[in-house]
Amino acid sequence: MRTYVLKRVLLIVPTLLGAAALVFVIMRVIPGDVALLILGGDSGQIDQRQLTAMRHNLGLDQSLLVQFGTWLWGIVRLDFGNSLWTGQPVIQELLIRLPLSLQLALFATIVSVIIAIPLGMLAAVRQDTWVDYAVRVFSIGGLAMPGFWVGILCILGLVIFFGWGPPLEFTPPWVDPWANFQMMVWPVVTVGYRFSAVTTRMTRSTVLEVLREDYIRTAWAKGLRERAVVIRHALKNAMLPVITLIGTEFAFLIGGLVVTETVFTLNGIGRFVVDAVAHRDYPVVQALVFLIAFGFVVVNLLVDLTYAWFDPRIRYR
Amino acid sequence: MTRSRSRPIRSVLVLLTLLAAGVVAAPMDVLGQETPRRGGVLLAVIGSDAPSLDPHQESTFANLQMVAPLYSTLLQLDPYSYPKVIGDVASEWKVSGDGLTYTFKIRPGIKFHDGSPLTAVDVKATYDKIVAPPEGVRSVRKIHYAAIERVDAPDAGTVVFKLKHPSASLLDNLASPWNVIYPKKYLEKDPNYFTKNVMGSGPFKLKNYTRGSTFEGVRNPDYFVKDRPYLDGYKFFISTETSVRAAAIRSGRAYIEFRDLPLSEVEAIKKQLGDKVVVQETPMIGQFGIAMQNTVKPFTDIRVRKALTLGFDRYTAGKVLYQLTGLRDVGGLMRPGTEWAIPPAELEKIPGFWRDADKSRAEAKRLLAEAGYPNGFKTVMKNRNVKLPYQDLAVYVIQEWRKIGVEVENRPLETATWFADGRDTGNFELYLQPTVEFMDEPDQFLNRYTTGASANYGRFSDPVLDDLFSRQTRTLDPAERKKLVIELQKRVLEQAYYMPGLWWTRRVVHLSKVKNYVAPPSHYTNQKLQDVWLSED
Numbered sequence: 001m002r003t004y005v006l007k008r009v010l011l012i013v014p015t016l017l018g019a020a021a022l023v024f025v026i027m028r029v030i031p032g033d034v035a036l037l038i039l040g041g042d043s044g045q046i047d048q049r050q051l052t053a054m055r056h057n058l059g060l061d062q063s064l065l066v067q068f069g070t071w072l073w074g075i076v077r078l079d080f081g082n083s084l085w086t087g088q089p090v091i092q093e094l095l096i097r098l099p100l101s102l103q104l105a106l107f108a109t110i111v112s113v114i115i116a117i118p119l120g121m122l123a124a125v126r127q128d129t130w131v132d133y134a135v136r137v138f139s140i141g142g143l144a145m146p147g148f149w150v151g152i153l154c155i156l157g158l159v160i161f162f163g164w165g166p167p168l169e170f171t172p173p174w175v176d177p178w179a180n181f182q183m184m185v186w187p188v189v190t191v192g193y194r195f196s197a198v199t200t201r202m203t204r205s206t207v208l209e210v211l212r213e214d215y216i217r218t219a220w221a222k223g224l225r226e227r228a229v230v231i232r233h234a235l236k237n238a239m240l241p242v243i244t245l246i247g248t249e250f251a252f253l254i255g256g257l258v259v260t261e262t263v264f265t266l267n268g269i270g271r272f273v274v275d276a277v278a279h280r281d282y283p284v285v286q287a288l289v290f291l292i293a294f295g296f297v298v299v300n301l302l303v304d305l306t307y308a309w310f311d312p313r314i315r316y317r
Numbered sequence: 318m319t320r321s322r323s324r325p326i327r328s329v330l331v332l333l334t335l336l337a338a339g340v341v342a343a344p345m346d347v348l349g350q351e352t353p354r355r356g357g358v359l360l361a362v363i364g365s366d367a368p369s370l371d372p373h374q375e376s377t378f379a380n381l382q383m384v385a386p387l388y389s390t391l392l393q394l395d396p397y398s399y400p401k402v403i404g405d406v407a408s409e410w411k412v413s414g415d416g417l418t419y420t421f422k423i424r425p426g427i428k429f430h431d432g433s434p435l436t437a438v439d440v441k442a443t444y445d446k447i448v449a450p451p452e453g454v455r456s457v458r459k460i461h462y463a464a465i466e467r468v469d470a471p472d473a474g475t476v477v478f479k480l481k482h483p484s485a486s487l488l489d490n491l492a493s494p495w496n497v498i499y500p501k502k503y504l505e506k507d508p509n510y511f512t513k514n515v516m517g518s519g520p521f522k523l524k525n526y527t528r529g530s531t532f533e534g535v536r537n538p539d540y541f542v543k544d545r546p547y548l549d550g551y552k553f554f555i556s557t558e559t560s561v562r563a564a565a566i567r568s569g570r571a572y573i574e575f576r577d578l579p580l581s582e583v584e585a586i587k588k589q590l591g592d593k594v595v596v597q598e599t600p601m602i603g604q605f606g607i608a609m610q611n612t613v614k615p616f617t618d619i620r621v622r623k624a625l626t627l628g629f630d631r632y633t634a635g636k637v638l639y640q641l642t643g644l645r646d647v648g649g650l651m652r653p654g655t656e657w658a659i660p661p662a663e664l665e666k667i668p669g670f671w672r673d674a675d676k677s678r679a680e681a682k683r684l685l686a687e688a689g690y691p692n693g694f695k696t697v698m699k700n701r702n703v704k705l706p707y708q709d710l711a712v713y714v715i716q717e718w719r720k721i722g723v724e725v726e727n728r729p730l731e732t733a734t735w736f737a738d739g740r741d742t743g744n745f746e747l748y749l750q751p752t753v754e755f756m757d758e759p760d761q762f763l764n765r766y767t768t769g770a771s772a773n774y775g776r777f778s779d780p781v782l783d784d785l786f787s788r789q790t791r792t793l794d795p796a797e798r799k800k801l802v803i804e805l806q807k808r809v810l811e812q813a814y815y816m817p818g819l820w821w822t823r824r825v826v827h828l829s830k831v832k833n834y835v836a837p838p839s840h841y842t843n844q845k846l847q848d849v850w851l852s853e854d
Contacts, residue, residue: 030734036736036737036741049452050450050452050453050454050455053452053453054453057453085368085369086513086528087512087513088513093528096527096528152558152560152561155560155561155564156560156564158568159564159567159568159589160567160589163567163568163569163589164568165564165565165567165568165569165570166570167570168362168531168554168556168565168570168571169530169531169554170530262556262557262558262561263558263561264561265530265554265555265556265558265561265565267527267528267529267530271529272529275366275528275529277731278731278732279368
């Protein structure tokens with residue numbers, strides 16, 4: 001087990017290096033030059049001498065290899081550089097947004113798990129009954145309706161029927177829990193619903209698969225109660241793919257909720273990435289993609305380690 | 318000669334337009350029929366974040382609306398009497414008889430937010446940066462100040478602008494809301510300091526700025542205008558989603574949206590809030606049109622360019638697009654209804670502006686056939702991936718061109734690419750071009766049609782246009798200037814170097830408790846908020 005964990009931790013290094021190199025190259029291949037953007041703006045007044053000076057100031061006149069090396073050396077020292085647009089350290093900009101994104105991802109995941117696992121299990125146990133159909137309609141609805149549309153409906157419904165709208169500014173829960181709740185409950189429900197739809201379907205199909213196994217038939221034959229058969233024998237064994245799904249979705253939610261953040265005016269990581277790409281803010285994009293990749297790798301590692309607890313047959317050698 | 322510059326004809330025209338458009342509530346406040354209440358924080362929603370905080374280097378409303386309350390300018394446009402120019406830090410000014418020397422007196426006792434005095438030296442340093450920016454610093458409107466030879470500060474209370482040649486537009490351009498006054502000592506330290514920092518002398522001081530989220534100002538107790546501002550502060554919430562901004566006003570989370578909201582949202586807000594909301598609709602000093610790349614085929618051929626402009630029925634488009642986008646008015650290169658506009662009777666004689674759409678299309682097809690394209694041709698229009706009004710206008714124009722056989726692919730691009738792989742490199746065939754300025758000033762609007770101008774995206778060169786521009790900018794005789802300005806516009810339209818689309822309108826929606834805000838025809842001006850007050854929190 002220890003060797004396995006060590007191997008997995010060491011594998012993080014080449015994975016992250018690959019991700020870093022990829023995003024570094026992509027940012028420089030796509031059209032659009034940050035120096036040109038800073039100087040040209042909306043007006044289109046460009047002066048070649050100023051452009052050269054700006055590229056020099058931003059370090060963009062150095063070779064790609066030197067730029068990449070400088071950046072990697074910064075990461076080693078946990079220095080992601082400064083945003084080309086705000087001039088603030090990237091890490092500082094990130095810390096403003098991280099609590100919101102983490103809270104949203106965490107709460108949406110909790111909501112999703114609370115809804116999805118019981119519903120998925122119920123649908124599997126009551127396959128082809130009205131319960132199953134109702135759960136399937138619910139989950140297909142969650143998959144079919146785009147998150148931004150549900151979000152806007154949510155806001156408009158509140159405004160039209162109650163003359164009330166969620167706050168426009170994020171308040172951390174430790175500052176004002178009630179204000180935080182008022183703002184976060186709607187995006188959490190919106191994201192949690194879509195997430196639960198995916199997880200419900202996965203739970204239903206894996207539980208159905210397990211329910212057809214011989215050891216479940218044996219459990220029934222032993223005269224065990226339905227609850228024991230379904231929860232102790234079926235659900236636990238059906239959870240492996242569900243856990244993988246929950247893990248990767250959680251990692252995705254941290255940086256991938258651009259649309260939801262836009263609709264609910266949440267100043268999270270997702271919008272930050274998109275804004276940074278639009279401004280060709282290389283240090284910010286590189287740092288964020290790197291950190292999101294890091295998040296995925298860590299979550300995947302945790303998911304793999306969780307397998308052993310759910311399925312004692314799995315032994316890491 | 319000391320004067321507070323005014324243009325009676327324009328003022329009356331604009332006032333009549335505003336009144337006709339239903340601007341009722343705010344002027345009553347202006348006349349003092351309600352007693353201003355002090356206190357409260359004005360909550361506003363805004364559709365975009367500022368690329369940087371330095372207005373000298375930016376040209377988006379997102380920058381100016383947020384930072385204008387933090388700064389002063391040398392002159393300003395009278396918030397209640399557009400386009401009258403009044404002083405801000407300048408208390409009075411005189412212009413020499415030959416029109417080559419402008420002398421301004423600076424009000425004493427003005428302080429920056431750090432407590433240091435604002436003097437003529439700061440005004441000079443500011444204008445030196447605007448007129449001749451140091452390397453690595455951009456000044457996006459420096460072309461408007463090309464007539465300035467040098468700026469002097471003979472004493473702490475006097476600033477003198479020396480000109481190379483007379484300029485008809487200098488006073489108007491000195492009232493630009495973009496030209497905020499910076500303290501010299503900060504500029505000396507770093508001329509780019511203000512892209513990320515603020516140090517002004519305006520009615521409010523910066524309290525907090527969270528990029529992509531909020532921008533807050535708090536009352537400046539040392540503001541040089543007595544008893545102003547009325548508000549304790551202001552706060553912008555940034556949301557790129559139109560329906561979210563509209564919902565914020567409907568729910569009272571925000572009190573005002575300064576730029577524009579679509580008619581459908583405005584109607585929904587009015588229906589729900591009734592007399593708790595005020596809508597100020599004004600014409601807008603902005604036009605959206607199509608730049609044609611005059612250096613590449615088939616747009617090197619005047620017949621093709623003319624065919625495209627003839628193929629767009631502007632009069633019907635104005636009725637349809639107004640509902641969706643606020644684009645409404647048909648006009649030339651200067652805003653319709655102003656003294657600089659081509660009179661409608663003359664405009665309607667120019668190809669592309671005929672009233673008879675069928676006749677225009679028949680002529681467009683004839684010209685295309687004559688140019689060797691009897692079955693039309695295919696081309697691409699590079700466009701910004703912003704819906705309002707870019708995509709809406711593009712979709713409409715493209716279906717119009719299809720009627721004359723021209724197939725155009727609308728290619729929405731992310732803003733950075735739209736600049737870099739379109740406008741700035743000239744790498745386009747057609748390009749959807751916005752033209753928005755802070756006032757109806759020919760120098761601001763018409764420079765882009767001269768040879769080599771950086772905003773001449775279609776890259777055409779016509780010595781006749783260059784000569785007309787040069788003459789109009791130097792003449793101090795208003796009648797002569799008007800004649801030249803109209804002649805220049807006709808030349809551009811008749812040669813179809815550029816194709817104007819429609820002129821914009823602006824609907825400012827605010828709760829009725831927001832008092833004393835008059836929406837001017839530009840979303841760049843009257844943003845200092847010093848006179849705005851709230852009747853309740």
